[in-house]
Amino acid sequence: MKTLFIFFIFLTGLCQAQESPALTGEIIDLTYSFSEESVYWVTAKEFELEEVAKGKTEKGYYYSANNFSTAEHGGTHIDAPIHFAENAQSVEEIPLEKLVGAAVKIDVSDKALNNPDYLISIEDLKTWEKEQGQIPLNSIVLLQTGFGKYYPDKQKYLGTTNRGPEAVKELHFPGLAPEAARWLVEERKISSVGIDTPSIDYGQSQEFGAHVALMTNNVPAFENVANLDQLPATGFQVIALPMKIKGGSGGPLRIIAIK
Amino acid sequence: MKTLFIFFIFLTGLCQAQESPALTGEIIDLTYSFSEESVYWVTAKEFELEEVAKGKTEKGYYYSANNFSTAEHGGTHIDAPIHFAENAQSVEEIPLEKLVGAAVKIDVSDKALNNPDYLISIEDLKTWEKEQGQIPLNSIVLLQTGFGKYYPDKQKYLGTTNRGPEAVKELHFPGLAPEAARWLVEERKISSVGIDTPSIDYGQSQEFGAHVALMTNNVPAFENVANLDQLPATGFQVIALPMKIKGGSGGPLRIIAIK
Numbered sequence: 001m002k003t004l005f006i007f008f009i010f011l012t013g014l015c016q017a018q019e020s021p022a023l024t025g026e027i028i029d030l031t032y033s034f035s036e037e038s039v040y041w042v043t044a045k046e047f048e049l050e051e052v053a054k055g056k057t058e059k060g061y062y063y064s065a066n067n068f069s070t071a072e073h074g075g076t077h078i079d080a081p082i083h084f085a086e087n088a089q090s091v092e093e094i095p096l097e098k099l100v101g102a103a104v105k106i107d108v109s110d111k112a113l114n115n116p117d118y119l120i121s122i123e124d125l126k127t128w129e130k131e132q133g134q135i136p137l138n139s140i141v142l143l144q145t146g147f148g149k150y151y152p153d154k155q156k157y158l159g160t161t162n163r164g165p166e167a168v169k170e171l172h173f174p175g176l177a178p179e180a181a182r183w184l185v186e187e188r189k190i191s192s193v194g195i196d197t198p199s200i201d202y203g204q205s206q207e208f209g210a211h212v213a214l215m216t217n218n219v220p221a222f223e224n225v226a227n228l229d230q231l232p233a234t235g236f237q238v239i240a241l242p243m244k245i246k247g248g249s250g251g252p253l254r255i256i257a258i259k
Numbered sequence: 260m261k262t263l264f265i266f267f268i269f270l271t272g273l274c275q276a277q278e279s280p281a282l283t284g285e286i287i288d289l290t291y292s293f294s295e296e297s298v299y300w301v302t303a304k305e306f307e308l309e310e311v312a313k314g315k316t317e318k319g320y321y322y323s324a325n326n327f328s329t330a331e332h333g334g335t336h337i338d339a340p341i342h343f344a345e346n347a348q349s350v351e352e353i354p355l356e357k358l359v360g361a362a363v364k365i366d367v368s369d370k371a372l373n374n375p376d377y378l379i380s381i382e383d384l385k386t387w388e389k390e391q392g393q394i395p396l397n398s399i400v401l402l403q404t405g406f407g408k409y410y411p412d413k414q415k416y417l418g419t420t421n422r423g424p425e426a427v428k429e430l431h432f433p434g435l436a437p438e439a440a441r442w443l444v445e446e447r448k449i450s451s452v453g454i455d456t457p458s459i460d461y462g463q464s465q466e467f468g469a470h471v472a473l474m475t476n477n478v479p480a481f482e483n484v485a486n487l488d489q490l491p492a493t494g495f496q497v498i499a500l501p502m503k504i505k506g507g508s509g510g511p512l513r514i515i516a517i518k
Contacts (some may be wrong), residue, residue, distance in 0.1 A: 023282075023496050023517075027355045035505035045311075045326045049504065052304075052330070061471050062345040064508045067304045069328035071311070076503070086321040096286045096515060100498075212320055237282050239359075241500040241513035244335070245308065246294035249323040254500035254513065256355060258282075 023258060030194075030238075030255040031076045032226045037152045039198060039224060040074035042160065042167040047074060072250040076224045078242040079200070083249040084208060085215040091248035094220050097138075098191040103238040103257065104132070104139050105231045108174075109146025116159060117204050118145065118174035122183045132233050135188045140238045144228040145174040148196035151224065159203055175202030178209025185217045192240065194222030194255070222255055231257055282517060289453075289497075289514040290335040291485045296411045298457060298483060299333035301419065301426040306333060331509040335483045337501040338459070342508040343467060344474040350507035353479050356397075357450040362497040362516065363391070363398050364490045367433075368405025375418060376463050377404065377433035381442045391492050394447045399497045403487040404433040407455035410483065418462055434461030437468025444476045451499065453481030453514070481512055490516055 032038065038047045047070045054064040072091075073079065081088030106128045112118040120143055129135060150156035159172030174197055176184075181200070184190045193200060193214065200221040201210045214221055222240055236259035243251040291297065297306045306329045313323040331350075332338065340347030365387045371377040379402055388394060409415035418431030433456055435443075440459070443449045452459065452473065459480040460469045473480055481499055495518035502510040 023359055023361075023498070027359060029355060029503075031503045033351045033503045033505040034507075044324075049506070056345075059466060061467055062343060064341055065303075065330065065332060066504075066506075066508055067328065067330050068504065068507075068510075069326065071324065071326050073324060082323055084321060086315075092292045096288060100282055100286060100515070100517075102282075207318060208320055239282070239498055239500070241498070241515065243502055243511045244288075244290045244292045244513055245325075245327065246292040247308070247325075248293075248327075249325055251327075252502045252511070254503055256359070256500065258359075 025258040028227055028230050028257045028259065030225050030227050030257055031253065032151060032224060034070070034075045034252065038075035039152050039154060039157055040071060041198065042158070042163045042171065043165055044071035044074055045069070070252070072245065072248055076226060076253050076255060077250055078240065078253040079211065079215070079221040079223060079250045080248060081215040081218045081220060083215060084211040088215055089218050091242050091251050092244045092246050098220065099240045101138065101140055101191060101237060102136060103142060103236055104135055104234050105142045105144055105228060107144040107233070109144055112145035112147065112174040116172040116174065117202060119177040119202055120174065120180055121177050122180045125180060125183065135190070137189045138191050139188065140240070141184060141190050141193045142225065142228055142231065142238070143176060143193065143195045145195065145197055147173055148226060148228055151226070158198060171203030173197040173203040175205065176200050176210045178213050181210035181213040185213060185219055190219060192220045192222065194225040196225050196228045197223070199223055222253055225255060232259065235259065284517045287486055287489050287516045287518065289484050289486050289516055290512065291410060291483060293329070293334045293511065297334035298411050298413060298416055299330060300457065301417070301422045301430065302424055303330035303333055304328070329511070331504065331507055335485060335512050335514060336509055337499065337512040338470065338474070338480040338482060338509045339507060340474040340477045340479060342474060343470040347474055348477050350501050350510050351503045351505050357479065358499040360397065360399055360450060360496060361395060362401060362495055363394055363493050364401045364403055364487060366403040366492070368403055371404035371406065371433040375431040375433065376461060378436040378461055379433065379439055380436050381439045384439060384442065394449070396448045397450050398447065399499070400443060400449050400452045401484065401487055401490065401497070402435060402452065402454045404454065404456055406432055407485060407487055410485070417457060430462030432456040432462040434464065435459050435469045437472050440469035440472040444472060444478055449478060451479045451481065453484040453499070455484050455487045456482070458482055481514055484514060491518065494518065
């Protein structure tokens with residue numbers, strides 16, 4: 001009895017010890033750096049860095065600083081719901097609870113790497129659930145097409161090196177089928193979704209049905225997410241913190257996983 | 260005995276339940292939105308948002324998107340070590356372990372709100388430690404001067420509404436004394452430091468000694484941090500994720516606390 005009591009005290013201590021350093025675990029950066037190599041939509045303004053100062057000042061200390069300009073949507077970024085849904089949340093209005101929390105990774109790269117127009121289907125999501133169990137409510141869902149390995153090679157990653165409105169029809173990369181987006185929103189009440197391609201809709205999309213399905217329900221999307229191959233299917237947390245642009249339709253995103 | 264065994268099973272379950280959703284707790288956003296109101300250094304290029312699209316497209320779906328331009332250093336942002344130290348880390352090179360973890364808040368607003376040229380001293384840090392215990396190694400240290408309540412009123416927050424090189428001498432806001440910065444780096448091995456003013460050095464600084472002390476040791480600084488009044492002195496985590504600009508001397512920062 002006394003032994004059991006001591007064991008109980010020990011176990012209570014163990015519980016408390018787990019509670020305190022909440023952010024332990026390996027941190028994985030799921031973000032590409034912004035540079036002149038960053039991949040943007042073929043019609044979007046690309047990232048530009050302008051040097052303002054670099055070197056020793058007359059007072060003796062070293063000083064460097066830059067300005068930059070960019071479209072909201074390029075490199076690793078977030079689509080805020082207002083990007084494709086009138087009166088939906090702009091980027092600074094997205095509740096942080098939708099950007100921070102338990103996540104799952106669904107890997108369809110076996111299929112998508114053989115078909116640059118691949119659409120991730122409800123069937124793909126259900127196949128994953130048969131192996132891993134149901135996607136928990138309020139999950140952050142990351143979709144791995146395998147296309148991340150092509151970044152930033154525009155020919156392989158986007159399907160074209162051309163730019164401008166004429167290049168839109170040359171875009172070829174996988175995406176989430178609109179009905180699968182609706183299923184994730186309605187049946188699994190996901191918090192947010194991310195993908196290792198330039199867009200949650202596939203390159204050949206005309207109507208952007210996955211964007212519309214997600215964003216009319218205030219579900220944001222992360223695009224050009226890096227390093228998904230380093231994540232397990234379950235058992236990790238995601239923290240996705242976008243630049244807080246007032247009224248922004250999206251913006252640069254720093255996204256990490258803790259596993 | 261049987262009751263105790265059942266209780267033991269229950270307690271084990273409780274431990275596991277705590278382990279899985281590691282990021283529980285209240286999330287507090289320590290970030291100001293970027294807008295035309297954002298506070299910038301008097302010589303820095305301010306934030307500009309340019310509308311690219313907003314409204315229903317000819318295909319029937321709604322679409323909005325913007326471009327923006329800004330200095331790296333403005334609004335809630337990070338100073339990467341290379342900002343004030345040659346060959347130190349640029350923003351994308353800062354290890355995430357320095358930006359994510361246990362934090363403390365040191366409130367000197369009683370003194371600083373009565374003196375816009377206040378310098379946070381080693382004595383202030385030691386006084387805090389007498390009450391709260393030693394600042395743990397590798398902590399993220401947040402300094403509350405109380406000036407956050409003035410943001411974005413430039414007269415009160417910066418000391419001037421003027422802009423340009425001539426306005427630099429009109430800057431009045433509190434900061435960290437260079438010797439206190441050195442003490443935090445050398446004696447407490449801090450990971451990073453944040454403050455609710457426009458700069459880790461006070462407004463009247465000429466030599467930027469706190470920046471130099473921190474950054475020659477690869478310790479980054481967070482500036483214009485919001486909502487520090489909502490944090491306790493200890494017992495919370497900070498996640499500070501900057502825009503990942505290749506070679507950047509700093510950049511927009513989204514910083515949150517979990518308590």
